[in-house]
Amino acid sequence: MPGLVSDTPVHLPFPDDVPTHPLLVIDYALIEADDEGEQDRLWKAATELGFWYLKNHGADAEVDSMFTLGKAFMGLSLEEKMQYEEGDGGMQFGYKAAGYHTADEHGTLDATEFLDIAKDDVLAYPTDVHRTYPPLVAEAIESTVRPFVNRSIAINETLLGVLNKKLGMPEGTLARMHVREERSGCVARVIRTPPQGADIPPAVLEEQALLGAHTDFGSLSFLHNRLGGLQVLAPGTEKWLYVKPIPGHAICNVGDALNIFSGGLIRSNMHRVVAPPKAQSAFERYSLAFFTRPHDSVVLRPLANESAPVAARVAAGVPNEERGTSGEWLVRRLRYLRTENYHVCE
Ligand SMILES: O=C(O)CCC(=O)C(=O)O
Ligand SMILES: [Fe+2]
Numbered sequence: 001m002p003g004l005v006s007d008t009p010v011h012l013p014f015p016d017d018v019p020t021h022p023l024l025v026i027d028y029a030l031i032e033a034d035d036e037g038e039q040d041r042l043w044k045a046a047t048e049l050g051f052w053y054l055k056n057h058g059a060d061a062e063v064d065s066m067f068t069l070g071k072a073f074m075g076l077s078l079e080e081k082m083q084y085e086e087g088d089g090g091m092q093f094g095y096k097a098a099g100y101h102t103a104d105e106h107g108t109l110d111a112t113e114f115l116d117i118a119k120d121d122v123l124a125y126p127t128d129v130h131r132t133y134p135p136l137v138a139e140a141i142e143s144t145v146r147p148f149v150n151r152s153i154a155i156n157e158t159l160l161g162v163l164n165k166k167l168g169m170p171e172g173t174l175a176r177m178h179v180r181e182e183r184s185g186c187v188a189r190v191i192r193t194p195p196q197g198a199d200i201p202p203a204v205l206e207e208q209a210l211l212g213a214h215t216d217f218g219s220l221s222f223l224h225n226r227l228g229g230l231q232v233l234a235p236g237t238e239k240w241l242y243v244k245p246i247p248g249h250a251i252c253n254v255g256d257a258l259n260i261f262s263g264g265l266i267r268s269n270m271h272r273v274v275a276p277p278k279a280q281s282a283f284e285r286y287s288l289a290f291f292t293r294p295h296d297s298v299v300l301r302p303l304a305n306e307s308a309p310v311a312a313r314v315a316a317g318v319p320n321e322e323r324g325t326s327g328e329w330l331v332r333r334l335r336y337l338r339t340e341n342y343h344v345c346e
Contacts, residue, residue: 014228014244018202018277021232021241023049025249029056031158042159043166050254050267051232051243054222057155057250062148063224066288069140070190073115074286076134084134086116088340090331092185093118093130098194101337103212109339111210112193112273117141119186122149129183149188152290153180156220159252160292167262167307174261178219182295185218185330193229193285196275205281206231206240211273216255217333218293218326223251227276227285232269242277257294260323263302263313296327 014020024045030038045052073081084094093116099109117137120129125141132138137145157175164174178184193210213233223230225245233240243251259268275281294300300323304311314320323329 012227012280012283014242014280015278018228019241020244021049021234023051023053023243023251025053025055026252027056028054028058028155028158031162039162039166042162046163046254046258046266048267049232049234050259050269051271052252053246053249054155054252055249057222059148059151059155059222059250060248062144062151063250063288065144066148066188066190067224067226067286069137069144070115070192070286070288073134073137073190074113074192076136080134081113084131088335090335091130092116092187092330092334093121094133100339101212102339103209107339108208108212110212112191115190117145117149117188119149119153119180119188120183122146122188123180145188149186149290152188152222153186153292156222156290156292159220163258163262163266167265167303168309169303169306173303173306174219177261177294177298178292179295182297183327184295185291185293185327187291187293189289189291191273191285191287191289193273193275195284196281200275200281202277205275205277207274209272209274212337213270213272215259215268215270216253216291217257217330218255218291219258219261220292221253221255222290222292223253224288225251226287227280227283229273229276229280229285230271230287231274232271235267235269240272240274243271255291255293257298257300257326257329260300261303261310262307263304263310263318263320265309265313293330294326296325296330298326300324300326300329 026042081095086094096114101110103110118130122145160174228242230243231240254268256268258266302310304314
């Protein structure tokens, strides 16, 4: 990447006396080799918790470069970053400053900064589809962001192919709803939360969400964590539990669109970000995600006509109505998150 020194992140180990939620480990090499047992395990993970680790995904180099770029961007002055702020109109590309989303139902401000780079801008660069980015980011699009985006898209397309098969749908049904050349909300995101201090008791650290409880909006999220902080609320439980980052393992999760398409069979699970546990809390936390979303014109509805298991869910009473298009859904969900619009949903 031009002008940026590669930065090897320090892995301060996740403490071994903090409770965590186990995730199934899916081997991407086996998924690519059409291994039926691994496809079954992916289906189990996607339907039971909606989260899994993915190993052997082959994206480590692209991920490292994105972390380096994200840290360089976050180091720009607030004034410079604010020139790219996403605004309150439902746009989700550019910079989201800390405090510009609410973190809970009381309107508490979040503590998280995002750099959001649109897949459409990355693939079309140097043509702008949605917006421009700071020079430091723009100059790294071809060398750093595009390889990460292409790799993430390919991985999520492969995973979607397995879920398509498990839903008993004609081949390519989900692929036709995630066409990479179509305008969409697919986005690469770097997330930063500030250090929280080393001596804060765990109960206090976990009390305040730095990124509020939510489900993801799209279809599949490909997430990379180095420090802890991500927590899931597993179905049938009332206790938030950390997901332990494992080097070289991505964390994948399902979003609302896939939940809707599948009539609820595939799970879009609640999660949030709190301070990293124990000694890790003294450090700023970076994470990186690629969100695959249906392209903007796709209507969100259960795919009962395409899938017998989904048809059975609808016959059993799962709501079958259309929820509008993917583009509309995203704008609506994003507007509600913005602090400026908080009164709208009180
Ligand atoms: O930073 C993380 O680990 C999770 C971020 C997240 O859930 C999101 O951006 O949707
Ligand atoms: Fe999320």
